[in-house]
Amino acid sequence: MPLPQLGSVTVSATAAVETPPVALPKTSECEQLLKIRHSMSHVLAMAVQKLFPKAQVTIGPWTETGFYYDFDNPEPFTEADLKAIQKEMGKIIGRRLPLERLVVTRAEAEQKIKAQNEPYKLEILAGLQEPITLYTLGEQWWDLCAGPHVANTSELNAKAFELESVAGAYWRGDETKPQLQRIYGTAWQTPEQLAEYKHRKAEALRRDHRRLGSDLNLFSIEDEAGAGLVFWHPRGARMRLLIEDFWREAHFAAGYELLYTPHVADISLWQTSGHLDFYRESMFGPMKVDEREYQLKPMNCPFHVLTYANTLHSYRELPIRWAELGTVYRYERPGVMHGLMRVRGFTQDDAHVFCLPEQIGDEILQVLDLTEKILSSFDFRNYEINLSTRPEKSIGDDAVWELATNGLIEALDRKGWSYKIDAGGGAFYGPKIDLKIEDAIGRMWQCSTIQLDFNLPERFDLHYVAADGSRQRPIMIHRAIFGSLERFFGIMTENYAGDFPFWLAAEQIRLLPVTDEVRPYAESVLSQLKQAGIRASIDQSGDRLGKMIRNGEQMKIPVLAVIGFKEVELNALSLRSRREGDLGSVAVDELLVAAISANRDRQAGLGLSRPAS
Ligand SMILES: [Zn+2]
Numbered sequence: 001m002p003l004p005q006l007g008s009v010t011v012s013a014t015a016a017v018e019t020p021p022v023a024l025p026k027t028s029e030c031e032q033l034l035k036i037r038h039s040m041s042h043v044l045a046m047a048v049q050k051l052f053p054k055a056q057v058t059i060g061p062w063t064e065t066g067f068y069y070d071f072d073n074p075e076p077f078t079e080a081d082l083k084a085i086q087k088e089m090g091k092i093i094g095r096r097l098p099l100e101r102l103v104v105t106r107a108e109a110e111q112k113i114k115a116q117n118e119p120y121k122l123e124i125l126a127g128l129q130e131p132i133t134l135y136t137l138g139e140q141w142w143d144l145c146a147g148p149h150v151a152n153t154s155e156l157n158a159k160a161f162e163l164e165s166v167a168g169a170y171w172r173g174d175e176t177k178p179q180l181q182r183i184y185g186t187a188w189q190t191p192e193q194l195a196e197y198k199h200r201k202a203e204a205l206r207r208d209h210r211r212l213g214s215d216l217n218l219f220s221i222e223d224e225a226g227a228g229l230v231f232w233h234p235r236g237a238r239m240r241l242l243i244e245d246f247w248r249e250a251h252f253a254a255g256y257e258l259l260y261t262p263h264v265a266d267i268s269l270w271q272t273s274g275h276l277d278f279y280r281e282s283m284f285g286p287m288k289v290d291e292r293e294y295q296l297k298p299m300n301c302p303f304h305v306l307t308y309a310n311t312l313h314s315y316r317e318l319p320i321r322w323a324e325l326g327t328v329y330r331y332e333r334p335g336v337m338h339g340l341m342r343v344r345g346f347t348q349d350d351a352h353v354f355c356l357p358e359q360i361g362d363e364i365l366q367v368l369d370l371t372e373k374i375l376s377s378f379d380f381r382n383y384e385i386n387l388s389t390r391p392e393k394s395i396g397d398d399a400v401w402e403l404a405t406n407g408l409i410e411a412l413d414r415k416g417w418s419y420k421i422d423a424g425g426g427a428f429y430g431p432k433i434d435l436k437i438e439d440a441i442g443r444m445w446q447c448s449t450i451q452l453d454f455n456l457p458e459r460f461d462l463h464y465v466a467a468d469g470s471r472q473r474p475i476m477i478h479r480a481i482f483g484s485l486e487r488f489f490g491i492m493t494e495n496y497a498g499d500f501p502f503w504l505a506a507e508q509i510r511l512l513p514v515t516d517e518v519r520p521y522a523e524s525v526l527s528q529l530k531q532a533g534i535r536a537s538i539d540q541s542g543d544r545l546g547k548m549i550r551n552g553e554q555m556k557i558p559v560l561a562v563i564g565f566k567e568v569e570l571n572a573l574s575l576r577s578r579r580e581g582d583l584g585s586v587a588v589d590e591l592l593v594a595a596i597s598a599n600r601d602r603q604a605g606l607g608l609s610r611p612a613s
Pocket residue numbers: 038039042135143144145146147149
């Protein structure tokens with residue numbers, strides 16, 4: 001039975017995502033930008049062939065932020081070449097040339113291509129179906145293309161595009177074929193959009209978690225150990241521990257219990273769960289131990305299911321909420337790994353809820369509340385939510401799908417969050433909610449998932465004893481809030497640009513003694529801070545003050561405390577906070593109180609006010 005809301009977008013009172021001042025739509029979201037970017041690649045190719053008559057053209061599609069074109073040119077293009085090409089493109093745009101679509105016969109196309117000696121075009125033509133279309137650009141230049149394009153280059157803004165880079169690419173992506181040069185560009189409707197795009201691109205580079213991870217000594221990937229396997233260094237490990245502690249505390253408060261389960265299990269478990277059938281490509285190969293085959297876990301679910309099945313549960317015990325920071329291993333193709341974002345080993349903040357059908361709505365709402373509590377503690381407050389409903393191929397009967405889908409909708413409505421419905425986009429075994437978070441520079445990251453599952457309880461024959469004594473199937477909900485701890489750590493690092501809030505910093509306060517004579521005092525302050533659970537250290541370098549401050553700033557230590565003779569005399573510290581500026585002389589006791597409460601309340605700063613000037 002179809003639900004009334006399917007296929008439509010339901011908007012609630014609260015708008016979760018604010019619109020940024022200058023919108024930067026993706027190509028796939030904006031028809032006009034698609035035409036602009038696609039047309040730009042033709043303009044680029046025409047400009048290149050004007051300036052480099054030996055360059056042969058191949059293909060030039062749009063990307064989500066611009067376009068590229070692959071050329072076969074005897075000489076590599078230089079930075080100076082890109083500038084010249086960009087200038088030539090501006091001239092072409094200024095000539096207000098029409099772009100016209102022509103339908104031609106295969107023979108006509110072949111003749112035209114041969115006349116211009118473009119072997120790649122000939123190869124492309126051979127793979128095309130009728131009708132064959134080409135687009136002219138002015139009177140002399142044309143390209144095989146299905147479109148769509150703008151009607152005239154006057155629709156292109158010469159001040160709203162830029163060539164970005166040049167890189168090697170193989171013809172047809174095949175290493176045995178000739179190497180080509182790919183020129184990338186970006187194009188927008190207005191110069192303001194171009195400026196905003198460039199600003200965000202520079203910000204993304206500045207915030208790259210791989211660079212920050214190395215600069216701040218948080219983690220590394222060791223080639224010797226293998227791709228996509230993360231080594232947490234002491235600073236990163238300390239932060240991870242703080243995140244995990246907070247996560248555990250929040251889960252206990254929300255009525256969860258914690259599980260620990262093995263990293264491997266007999267392969268038959270993965271047969272029963274179905275993973276061997278539909279998830280094999282993402283799994284590491286099996287290993288043989290004592291004549292039995294074992295499988296490294298790609299997921300924690302079957303382990304939680306076995307734990308549930310270990311005991312006979314009464315309906316009175318439900319809902320049962322079990323969580324685990326479970327490290328899983330999944331196969332990723334070589335070359336696709338990326339810092340902490342895409343790895344082969346990662347820790348899921350996994351949980352499974354076993355509940356009665358009538359508890360679905362309340363349980364989902366509770367998960368949404370917990371999700372908000374946890375994500376907002378890391379300053380992620382704007383979300384984009386998707387509800388994916390029953391696909392055509394699915395298991396489970398209509399009544400249970402309807403009940404579950406209504407439960408998800410009811411919870412989202414009660415939460416007051418707006419969401420989009422992806423009709424038919426759910427897994428074959430149940431509907432789900434996906435949540436994306438928006439970072440400081442407007443990027444959206446998929447993190448949390450709430451997935452209902454009608455499959456595993458069947459496969460493992462799970463049940464509970466109902467009020468009438470009969471045995472019934474529980475509803476199973478999979479959910480993760482961070483998704484992957486590693487990936488979330490990467491996203492969070494980029495969101496903060498490495499400037500972590502006080503409560504989360506591995507090293508919160510660094511004491512900078514200006515001379516050796518004040519060291520004993522620094523040692524006594526350090527021991528007081530440490531006893532209060534504050535993560536502090538003393539700069540032991542013996543460097544001059546200016547250098548110690550610079551080093552502390554480079555490591556983005558939230559609070560630097562300068563100690564000279566005056567501070568010893570006053571039993572104080574001279575504080576510089578990254579977030580709160582110069583705090584002047586602060587008594588040690590006052591700092592202790594502020595730091596303890598900042599840690600307890602997970603504050604970004606110390607909450608101390610600046611001295612009156
Ligand atoms: Zn085209």
